[in-house]
Amino acid sequence: MALTASDVTIRFGGVVAVNRMALDVLPGEIVGLIGPNGAGKTTFINCLSGTYRPNAGSALWGGDELIGLSPSALLRKGVARTFQNVASLHDLTVLDIAKLGASVRRDRRFGGHLLDFFRSERALEAALTESILAPLELTDVAHKPIQTLSYGRRKAVDLARALAGDPQLLLLDEPVAGLTSHEGMAMAKAVRDVRDRLGCAVIMVEHKMDVVMSTCDRIAVMAAGSKIFEGLPAAVQADAEVRRVYLGEP
Numbered sequence: 001m002a003l004t005a006s007d008v009t010i011r012f013g014g015v016v017a018v019n020r021m022a023l024d025v026l027p028g029e030i031v032g033l034i035g036p037n038g039a040g041k042t043t044f045i046n047c048l049s050g051t052y053r054p055n056a057g058s059a060l061w062g063g064d065e066l067i068g069l070s071p072s073a074l075l076r077k078g079v080a081r082t083f084q085n086v087a088s089l090h091d092l093t094v095l096d097i098a099k100l101g102a103s104v105r106r107d108r109r110f111g112g113h114l115l116d117f118f119r120s121e122r123a124l125e126a127a128l129t130e131s132i133l134a135p136l137e138l139t140d141v142a143h144k145p146i147q148t149l150s151y152g153r154r155k156a157v158d159l160a161r162a163l164a165g166d167p168q169l170l171l172l173d174e175p176v177a178g179l180t181s182h183e184g185m186a187m188a189k190a191v192r193d194v195r196d197r198l199g200c201a202v203i204m205v206e207h208k209m210d211v212v213m214s215t216c217d218r219i220a221v222m223a224a225g226s227k228i229f230e231g232l233p234a235a236v237q238a239d240a241e242v243r244r245v246y247l248g249e250p
Helices: 041-048 073-076 094-107 121-133 151-164 181-198 209-215 233-238 239-246
Strands: 001-013 014-026 032-036 058-060 078-083 169-173 201-205 218-223 226-232
Touching: 001 041, 001 218, 014 032, 014 041, 014 058, 014 201, 014 209, 014 226, 032 169, 032 181, 032 209, 041 058, 041 169, 073 078, 073 201, 078 151, 094 121, 094 151, 094 218, 121 151, 151 169, 151 181, 181 201, 181 209, 209 233, 218 239, 226 233, 226 239
Parallel strands: 032 201, 032 218, 078 169, 169 201
Antiparallel strands: 001 014, 001 058, 218 226
């Protein structure tokens, strides 16, 4: 399925945080969303994921309107997201969190109706470990509480939670923020692998340009709540207005 967002607008008091934002994302496409701090990137993601209700606009996913649906309803439609800040979730283990993410599958397909085939808790855990945790290199910490892990691994666990729900539209909010260069590139590879394996559409908000350029098929640039440019990575990098707004060049 494809996403078609158009004229998405949200105001907070007299401030227009997102102004008539439009974005199309094709199945299997990774679209980067970049821009300076305060550009409205996360706010736009919040509108798509049910956190905020925009004042105007539409976001059609396979012909169905997403705007106005709750986060739980969106999960059942195959729309999942990650967050900038990863909560510790108290004493839940990595596997517990993956199982929490998988709970939305009960009304949806997953890899051949996995929940229909795997009826025991042990079989479900084994399937999640093999299909979700192993590709993210989390198998060795599957039974450890998330609060005991490094920040980089918590980010990977947050992605695992989202993936466990078998998303068809994945919204990533700064997935490599706070990670080392090595961790960031490993996470970028994981995102590409996820796209290749699941065929899902991906919107990735990110500031680290090396990750954006190596991961995204197309990039949209926001500034002051509006989209100012959209194109292939090389075209975005070469555009004078993008370089002025985003990189501060004269």
